Structures are given as C-alpha cells and as structure tokens.
Amino acid sequence: MDIVGRLSYNCDIIFRIIDIKVENNKKIAVLYGEDFRLIADAPYEDLIRLDPQEIQKRSKEFRSLEEQSLELFRQDISLIKEKQEYEVTRGYSKELNYFQIPGKVLHLDGDPSYLKKCTDVYEKIGIPVYGVHCNEKEMANKVGQLIDYYRPDILVITGHDAYSKAKGTVSDLNAYRHSRDFVQTVREARKKVPHLDQLVIFAGACQSHFESLIHAGANFASSPSRINIHALDPVYIVAKISFTPFMDRINVWDVLRNTLTGEKGLGGIETRGVLRTGMPYKTEITE
Structure with a gap:
C-alpha cells in the first residue's frame, strides 16, 4: 500500500492510498491519513510517494x-x-x-x-x-x-x-x-x-x-x-x-x-x- 503526500499541501500529512477512481477521465486517489483520522480525495498527479526515511522520521x-x-x-x-x-x-x-x-x-x-x-x-x-x-x-x-x-x-x-x-x-x-x-x-x-x-x-x-x-x-x-x-x-x-x-x-x-x-x-x-x-x-x- 503506497504511502504518499500531497504536493499542493507541501506533504503536510502522510496518507495511505486506499482506492483509485476515475472521474472525467482523470485518476482520483482516495486517501486515509496515516496518523490523523482524515479522509481525502486528491488528483493522482498531485501525489508523491514518500521516501522510507522520511516516513520513518515522521x-x-x-x-x-x-x-x-x-x-x-x-x-x-x-x-x-x-x-x-x-x-x-x-x-x-x-x-x-x-x-x-x-x-x-x-x-x-x-x-x-x-x-x-x-x-x-x-x-x-x-x-x-x-x-x-x-x-x-x-x-x-x-x-x-x-x-x-x-x-x-x-x-x-x-x-x-x-x-x-x-x-x-x-x-x-x-x-x-x-x-x-x-x-x-x-x-x-x-x-x-x-x-x-x-x-x-x-x-x-x-x-x-x-x-x-x-x-x-x-x-x-x-x-x-x-x-x-x-x-x-x-x-x-x-x-x-x-x-x-x-x-x-x-x-x-x-x-x-x-x-x-x-x-x-x-x-x-x-x-x-x-x-x-x-x-x-x-x-x-x-x-
């Protein structure tokens, strides 16, 4: 399961990708917060896979x-x-x-x-x-x-x-x-x-x-x-x-x-x- 951050939010929260859906021919990721009880949708291209060392640090x-x-x-x-x-x-x-x-x-x-x-x-x-x-x-x-x-x-x-x-x-x-x-x-x-x-x-x-x-x-x-x-x-x-x-x-x-x-x-x-x-x-x- 990919651990990602949102580029538009400067990767302020670590998320898990739990689902990928398509809306208007664009891939949308459904995200669960790794440490916060937050659910969010984000364009797939706005996501970046976080480095394991960064994940470990946070x-x-x-x-x-x-x-x-x-x-x-x-x-x-x-x-x-x-x-x-x-x-x-x-x-x-x-x-x-x-x-x-x-x-x-x-x-x-x-x-x-x-x-x-x-x-x-x-x-x-x-x-x-x-x-x-x-x-x-x-x-x-x-x-x-x-x-x-x-x-x-x-x-x-x-x-x-x-x-x-x-x-x-x-x-x-x-x-x-x-x-x-x-x-x-x-x-x-x-x-x-x-x-x-x-x-x-x-x-x-x-x-x-x-x-x-x-x-x-x-x-x-x-x-x-x-x-x-x-x-x-x-x-x-x-x-x-x-x-x-x-x-x-x-x-x-x-x-x-x-x-x-x-x-x-x-x-x-x-x-x-x-x-x-x-x-x-x-x-x-x-x-």
Whole structure:
C-alpha cells in the first residue's frame, strides 16, 4: 500500500492510498491519513510517494508525542488509584483487599489499522475492550445489535471524516464525509440507552461536525474547530472515563489536556465516570 503526500499541501500529512477512481477521465486517489483520522480525495498527479526515511522520521516524531501523552495519562491513573485506595481504606490501612472494575468499551472503527492501534493501547493500560471494524455508513444499522451483545459502559464511534468547503458551509452537515453517519449512529445508540451516564459515547473523527454529534447524544465528540484529530485521541478520552469512579464527575478539561489534539479538536459535556470498586478480593476460595 503506497504511502504518499500531497504536493499542493507541501506533504503536510502522510496518507495511505486506499482506492483509485476515475472521474472525467482523470485518476482520483482516495486517501486515509496515516496518523490523523482524515479522509481525502486528491488528483493522482498531485501525489508523491514518500521516501522510507522520511516516513520513518515522521513516524518517530508521532510515536514520541504518543508516548508523552500516554505517560501523562498513566500519571493521572496513578493519582486516581491512590485517591481510590485512600477512600476505600479510609486512610487507615492498606491491608484491605478490594478490586476494581473499569468500564467496558465497545469501539467501532471505520479503519482496521487504527482499530488495532487503539485496542493495543487499551490493553496496555488494562481496559476491557471489544473492537469492531465497521464501515462508517454501516454503523447505524449495526450499533443496536452490538450494544445488546456486548453491553458496554462506553461506546466509541469513529473512523475517518472530512469537511469539504465545496459542498457547503461549516454548519451544513451535508458538507462532511461521514459526520451524518456518525450522528445517525449516536441516535441509534441512544434509542437503546438514552441516559448519558449509563452509556458514555465518544463520536467523530477529523473535522467532524461537533455540535450535531453532541446534540444527537454523544458525551464527547470532535471537532469543535474542525481540525484534524490524532488516531489515538479517542482512546485517551475513553481511558480517563473508564478509570474515573462512577460517583465522580469528570471535568471536561481534565479529559482533554492529555490528548494530542486538545480543546480545538475535542470537546464534551459533564459526565460521570464508570469505574466501580468492590471487596473483598480473594485470589482463591478456601473451604
């Protein structure tokens, strides 16, 4: 699969060519962002195959950003766990055996490679996840059945998106590649679980119609400033929710500050966490 850049954009984003189509006797490439959840069309002659060393250099830079963000998140989780330990034991003793159940995640993704990246991070930090690759246009028809089957605490609806100025204004939902599909999927999910704290939903991708997604029933969404979001941004938001106790409200800025995109690309509404604590914890049953 060719990795390319667009000459007219000074190769600012690395893309994968996923399809070639012909329009008016001209070859048009359909592109997926390699690190951003962006889909784009480009004339074939505007593309240049990137040098392997350049790809490696850019990938290294992004991996460094990902690791920094992940480390900040791990520090957050450590603080949450310390607070939980204090509250569970009332600060007197650390000898009480207790267990914690983080929120289960159902992650629908229109891109199988991004889905794999995301599930790898979920597993690294100990979040139970069910990943399902699903074309954006098919998500609305499948989400209800998937919710019934997996019964998640958190639902992620993402993939690729893009705003096209040629199709309409920024406020026009029809000017977006997949925002309407994401909105309809959120609505179908809310038919199953209407309460915002019984099923927490993240929805959207690069440049998605943020306001429509929130009004449809998403707790968190992209993209308030219609910018590109990183492939792993949904994971960092969801992980914070999964490890926040269900009696605690989540400050939206606390969720956004460790993402790679920040408040320009991501936003949301006040939401409760989904972590639950129980006791006693027994490694084995004795008679």
